[in-house]
Amino acid sequence: MDDKMIVKLFLERNEEAIKNTEAKYSRYCMHIANNILDSLRDSEECVSDAYLRLWNSIPPARPTNLKAYIGKITRNLALDAYDKRRAKKRSDATELAYEELSYCIPDITSEESVVNELALKQAINGFLASLKKSHRIIFMQRYWYLSSVKDIAKNQAMTENNVKVILMRLREKLKKYLEKEGIKL
Numbered sequence: 001m002d003d004k005m006i007v008k009l010f011l012e013r014n015e016e017a018i019k020n021t022e023a024k025y026s027r028y029c030m031h032i033a034n035n036i037l038d039s040l041r042d043s044e045e046c047v048s049d050a051y052l053r054l055w056n057s058i059p060p061a062r063p064t065n066l067k068a069y070i071g072k073i074t075r076n077l078a079l080d081a082y083d084k085r086r087a088k089k090r091s092d093a094t095e096l097a098y099e100e101l102s103y104c105i106p107d108i109t110s111e112e113s114v115v116n117e118l119a120l121k122q123a124i125n126g127f128l129a130s131l132k133k134s135h136r137i138i139f140m141q142r143y144w145y146l147s148s149v150k151d152i153a154k155n156q157a158m159t160e161n162n163v164k165v166i167l168m169r170l171r172e173k174l175k176k177y178l179e180k181e182g183i184k185l
Helices: 002-010 014-038 040-057 066-086 094-103 113-128 133-141 149-156 160-180
Strands: none
Touching: 002 014, 002 066, 014 040, 014 066, 040 066, 094 133, 094 149, 094 160, 113 133, 113 160, 133 160, 149 160
């Protein structure tokens, strides 16, 4: 079933929408959640919560890209669960990905400015649009999906060292791009 039909089922409050979403996107959502949480049980709970959040958000939302919409919901729920768990213990893989980016991207949460957050979001989108496709995929796999360097190397048929070098250069390029856009650390 295509995404437009699934969204239509949500809008009609038809429970088949959840079943169809699960059939089509459960692996995708599990991949996102498990990259962040590194726990099958926690990831399953997160994905289940994502379906509930999806049910409660459509309507009024009318997503044009259901995959991106459920992916974002899953990622946000997984990050929330990760933050709660991190209070108890730290996960090296996720912490490392965030630490890598901390040298390039300012901490806008301390400024609490919607304008600054929007400017940063637009600048990062512009940066991503400027990259060639293979580099954009590597960047997104690492910093959006929080995939390990090892997994990225495997998926892209590259060596881990090659992926690390590309990521390092992309971070440097991002930092310069953001400075050019007037966004300072």
